[in-house]
Amino acid sequence: MARHAIPDGAQPVAAPSPGMPLPLPEEPARRSDPAADPVAVPAPTRPASPDAVLIRRTMAEVGPVADKVTSYFYALLFVRHPDLRPLFPASMDTQRDRLLKALLTAAEHIDNTEVLVAYLQNLGRGHRKYGTRPEHYPAVGECLIGALSRFAEGIWDRETEAAWVRAYTTISQVMIDAAAKDELRAPAWWYAEVVSHDLRTPDVAVITVRPDQPYPFLAGQYTSVETPWWPRIWRHYSFAAAPRSDGLLSFHVKAVPAGWVSNALVHRARPGDIIRLGAPAGSMTVDHTTDSGLLCLGGGTGIAPIKALVEDVAEHGARRPVEVFYGARTDHDLYDIDTMLRLQHSHPWLAVRPVVDRQAHLQLPDAVREYGPWNEYDAYLSGPPGMIRSGVDALRDVGIPSDRIRHDAVEELAAVGN
Numbered sequence: 001m002a003r004h005a006i007p008d009g010a011q012p013v014a015a016p017s018p019g020m021p022l023p024l025p026e027e028p029a030r031r032s033d034p035a036a037d038p039v040a041v042p043a044p045t046r047p048a049s050p051d052a053v054l055i056r057r058t059m060a061e062v063g064p065v066a067d068k069v070t071s072y073f074y075a076l077l078f079v080r081h082p083d084l085r086p087l088f089p090a091s092m093d094t095q096r097d098r099l100l101k102a103l104l105t106a107a108e109h110i111d112n113t114e115v116l117v118a119y120l121q122n123l124g125r126g127h128r129k130y131g132t133r134p135e136h137y138p139a140v141g142e143c144l145i146g147a148l149s150r151f152a153e154g155i156w157d158r159e160t161e162a163a164w165v166r167a168y169t170t171i172s173q174v175m176i177d178a179a180a181k182d183e184l185r186a187p188a189w190w191y192a193e194v195v196s197h198d199l200r201t202p203d204v205a206v207i208t209v210r211p212d213q214p215y216p217f218l219a220g221q222y223t224s225v226e227t228p229w230w231p232r233i234w235r236h237y238s239f240a241a242a243p244r245s246d247g248l249l250s251f252h253v254k255a256v257p258a259g260w261v262s263n264a265l266v267h268r269a270r271p272g273d274i275i276r277l278g279a280p281a282g283s284m285t286v287d288h289t290t291d292s293g294l295l296c297l298g299g300g301t302g303i304a305p306i307k308a309l310v311e312d313v314a315e316h317g318a319r320r321p322v323e324v325f326y327g328a329r330t331d332h333d334l335y336d337i338d339t340m341l342r343l344q345h346s347h348p349w350l351a352v353r354p355v356v357d358r359q360a361h362l363q364l365p366d367a368v369r370e371y372g373p374w375n376e377y378d379a380y381l382s383g384p385p386g387m388i389r390s391g392v393d394a395l396r397d398v399g400i401p402s403d404r405i406r407h408d409a410v411e412e413l414a415a416v417g418n
């Protein structure tokens with residue numbers, strides 16, 4: 001999927017010790033899958049546990065000074081545990097708010113074990129590529145509690161500390177166990193050689209890489225990418241093709257202002273360069289047990305995973321109707337329209353409708369309302385966060401139930417740093 005830039009994974013968390021804080025968010029959880037996007041799941045209605053009350057009270061207390069808490073936490077961590085500094089990127093800019101976001105997510109779901117565990121397992125697996133080890137967790141926990149107790153001084157007491165210690169202990173154990181299990185079946189990362197680099201517009205490149213060992217994934221998923229020029233800075237990109245027999249993977253990357261990784265990939269990477277890939281993630285995948293139609297909205301480079309989904313349906317041989325709405329600001333930005341039209345030509349069940357903002361005088365989600373009916377369709381959205389939000393609203397309006405609308409997590413998309 002080559003999603004262009006989805007948020008970047010978190011960096012290593014370091015961590016907890018008996019009782020510490022939480023880890024950083026990592027893989028972008030995409031779409032409305034509880035495991036991927038715990039934030040999307042409604043909070044349970046049963047009364048909060050005493051620990052949850054104390055944890056949420058702490059979060060409310062430190063919320064207004066979140067930046068200070070985060071800076072202090074990292075300062076403590078690096079001063080007390082300098083051996084952990086190399087696990088993090090040289091520049092901590094994009095790293096900073098990841099910790100707090102993870103904390104908020106975990107705190108929000110502290111009583112919702114099923115959702116929290118799925119989220120933390122994903123986080124634990126994703127931390128393998130940072131070199132995070134079980135012995136790092138206590139250090140993170142200790143410094144997290146140190147930072148929280150300082151900035152929540154007014155409400156901090158023994159019970160609050162004990163609640164954080166219990167929560168952090170559980171959190172870190174779930175992450176450690178998930179990483180250990182994953183270690184038995186997959187590498188922590190893959191090296192991949194750039195084999196082609198096709199600059200489609202001045203700022204969009206289609207990049208194809210060859211991983212050093214088999215890379216199993218599903219169409220619609222994404223991965224994390226680290227370039228040799230910005231060590232330990234990882235960004236998420238969707239795979240732009242379904243799994244291929246030659247094992248090659250491709251991504252669509254748009255260079256965005258101040259996007260270190262995206263600019264390096266678009267303007268610097270050349271065949272022969274070696275990048276690193278994290279594990280595949282995301283659940284915006286096709287359910288092959290049904291024969292419902294697929295209604296796909298791809299905005300800009302968000303067309304990448306949509307193309308992978310179309311190829312996936314084609315490979316499964318099912319004649320399911322697939323309708324793709326491909327949105328772009330100008331004709332020129334429809335950089336992959338030829339590929340999509342070729343697919344349409346080969347597959348009678350596929351309809352591709354380009355929607356150019358300036359010509360259509362409307363945006364992608366509005367165009368969908370002019371077609372239909374869509375009640376027999378599953379919907380897939382991929383693109384900028386604003387498009388996902390208004391797209392979900394539009395799709396619900398035309399009668400598609402929420403559980404049939406798939407996309408990566410908007411929170412993560414919004415955090416894309418590129």
Ligand SMILES: NC(=O)C1=CN([C@@H]2O[C@H](COP(=O)(O)OP(=O)(O)OC[C@H]3O[C@@H](n4cnc5c(N)ncnc54)[C@H](O)[C@@H]3O)[C@@H](O)[C@H]2O)C=CC1
Pocket residue numbers: 001002003004005006007238254298299300301302303304305327328329330333355357363364365381382383384385386387390391407408413416
């Ligand atoms: N799996 C995913 O969800 C993926 C997401 N992306 C994300 O897609 C974005 C692509 O960026 P660009 O190519 O610059 O796209 P862009 O900003 O040029 O937007 C492309 C099209 O999306 C629609 N759109 C944009 N904002 C909208 C809004 N607020 N409401 C309704 N429709 C809207 C319009 O039709 C627009 O022409 C990046 O943010 C990237 O992170 C990219 C690949 C995969």
